Amino acid sequence: MSLVTAPRLETDRLILRGPEARDAEAMIAFLLDRPRSDGFGGYDHRGDAWRWFALNVGHWHLRGHGYFTIEMKDSGETAGICGIWYPEGWPEPELGWVVFAGFEGRGIAREAALRARRHAYEDLGLTTLTSNIVPGNDRSVALAERLGARHERTYTNHHMGEDMLFRHPGPDEVSE
Template structure:
């Protein structure tokens, strides 16, 4: 899948070095609703989880690659692991790529994919309170705050969008 500035392709083992470097940043890892550490072993488990999710569900987060440079930007895509409160879209970008609009571009494409390809009636995003950057992305893709809930031992915001009438 492609957007104006990004190639969105399946995550693979060859993404590990860039993925681990992204998650080694405590500000990146600390902003995620799922608790992820910053060690290479933590990054390995996280990457394996997304690849395994694709095998189990048939969809998962994609690697985001900047078209202009070929650089790994981060990950984004549909997501519904066991115990998750619904079909979701999520995003995580390396700090060097914050503020460029890539999260909104990728999350918007992922949201559209959930509605058009997966037939979703509602798509959610789980966001930590205080993560104003992700809250802004959620609002820019049309999500609204639905409620707060406990997820993974943390209190989180649940944002979401309903299928738009055709």
């Protein structure tokens, strides 16, 4: 059962849904894997990672959007998260994504990001989105560019340090 009021979005292979209690372990495992999660604000302690999971639930309640859980239609496995992130201190609404270990290289992040972006523009009425990527996260930079986003500037994020802000094409500029 979802912990938030979130729509259920689908693609050919994926379900994007609100976070459920059963998703906590996969998210905590990702956040505790520092080499994989440092660019996402990785943690050293389980309690801190659990609080991040709760932060996403609260974000949905306060903003009406947040990170969806990416679920594989064929297996029901949790493959990652993707959605619109705009906590206090962020420069603008961000389209963000994370694919968990074992799910890389299958186009899952791109498929989820395209669907989440369409939801942001068509259903939430947003007119602009960014993706904020820490330097060195070459895979996320490549995906942002495949999505049509262009590097606009580098800024200091209070929580993440140096971040590169990529601007996505607006709703009238995307076909998907």
